[in-house]
Amino acid sequence: MPIERLVFGGMPAVVASSAMLDVLERARRAAHASIAVLITGETGSGKEIVARAIHHYSLRCSRPWVDINCAALPEQLMESEIFGHEKGAFSGADTAKAGLFELAHTGTLFLDEVAELDPRMQVKLLRVLDGVPYFRLGAQKKIQVDARVIAATNQDLDRAVGTGRFRSDLYHRLGEFEIRVPPLRERPDDIIPLAEYFLAHHSDQAHFSGAAKAALRQYPWPGNIRELRNAVVNAVISAREYEIGPGDLPARLHRGGLRAVPTSGLRLDGREREAILTALDRTEGHHQRAADLLGISRRTLTRKLKLYREQQADPADPHREISLAP
Ligand SMILES: Nc1ncnc2c1ncn2[C@@H]1O[C@H](COP(=O)(O)OP(=O)(O)OP(=O)(O)O)[C@@H](O)[C@H]1O
Ligand SMILES: [Mg+2]
Incomplete structure (x- = not known):
């Protein structure tokens, strides 16, 4: 291709x-x-x-x-x-x-x-x-x-x-x-070319093993290309060999995502919430660092979290199962 x-x-x-x-x-x-x-x-x-x-x-x-x-x-x-x-x-x-x-x-x-x-x-x-x-x-x-x-x-x-x-x-x-703009999981053919592009930026010799490519392709990437780039950069830093294996990739890639993705009501803001939760998880709840990771302002993050908490109180909301600490 x-x-x-x-x-x-x-x-x-x-x-x-x-x-x-x-x-x-x-x-x-x-x-x-x-x-x-x-x-x-x-x-x-x-x-x-x-x-x-x-x-x-x-x-x-x-x-x-x-x-x-x-x-x-x-x-x-x-x-x-x-x-x-x-x-x-x-x-x-x-x-x-x-x-x-x-x-x-x-x-x-x-x-x-x-x-x-x-x-x-x-x-x-x-x-x-x-x-x-x-x-x-x-x-x-x-x-x-x-x-x-x-x-x-x-x-x-x-x-x-x-x-x-x-x-x-x-x-x-x-x-x-x-x-x-479709999310990355709707265009899996972009995942490996993007990952290899980011990899080439950081190393002349590093490459992904077949199993690493398979792991990259199957993960839903709630934070999309920004998350993919961070995962690749982290893998280059942590890998001991030029070949990057699945073990060098973030652990969440092997768990099918941090949290179960709802199969019904796949609204844009539901996926966005996944990305925010992933970022908060990775920064251990640090709002400014999570906002930086997501490329949004801290104000936007705070507003969204408030909105999610309100929705969580709403029994009609399909995403209620996701837990959001105040
Ligand atoms: N097709 C691509 N090739 C290379 N890099 C890309 C591509 N798409 C996005 N990126 C990179 O991924 C990052 C996120 O892209 P961008 O800022 O356009 O996202 P966004 O949709 O505006 O996100 P947000 O809603 O968080 O602002 C940027 O650093 C951008 O350079
Ligand atoms: Mg933007």
Whole structure:
């Protein structure tokens, strides 16, 4: 099977499975139609790479690429980050600053973890996306920006709309075209090429034994490619021989996952919960380190754990059996 080695905006991408080739084809098509794209998929599945692929394939590829993690900042800071501010707009605003929207003018703005936007920012963003001119904080003059918006989330936005956490009008505006990045377990043909790619980064001579490859292929990878990369790096460090055997891989690979994966109600957030539990398990419950491992903010992790605890109290929830310490 041919293995594609691509680079999008400096991020290398190894693609072998037909499922991922389809995703890239969708990205290419979306790139040509100048519409908003919503990228969904579990944590660590490669959403940012797909977002960068869209920019790369688009006519805006030589124009600015600006990304913002919507979970990274508290509300007030987020507003001035996205929309900019004038000097003196609030205490500490010593100089005027352009917002990220302005910086993305003629290019692409990537809104990562978009489900984390608070309600007021959701309204403001919707208006700007609808082409309504806006003010920098404290400004007198309105500005209008032409930025192509790509958003990504590892959450079930349908559900967030259902519970009132996310505006349905913004959901539809962002999701003019949706690309779902399949989790690694749905594209097993990518596992070994990716593992070998990460291995080659760390060692010229190391290679996987047949049994190690079999173990890598059968594991469900709840943390997806990020988890796979960590497992490979750990294996290179702990292996005593150039041949990496199954014993050099994390013990959870031999147990069929840390916890039983529910066979019914396989919702995205259920798998996400698996990834979070795996990360907490591996960091012995250390929230900051678990968040780092998952590539999400500590705030997002805390919010998700709170949500899971609430669901756990709900007898209708199919994932109740998973135990979550407070
Ligand atoms: N096809 C791929 N080839 C090589 N590396 C990859 C590939 N897909 C993802 N990665 C790497 O795996 C890591 C996770 O990918 P990425 O950041 O795109 O995930 P994500 O879906 O945005 O996750 P999250 O929801 O946690 O933000 C990154 O370091 C990325 O470079
Ligand atoms: Mg990401």
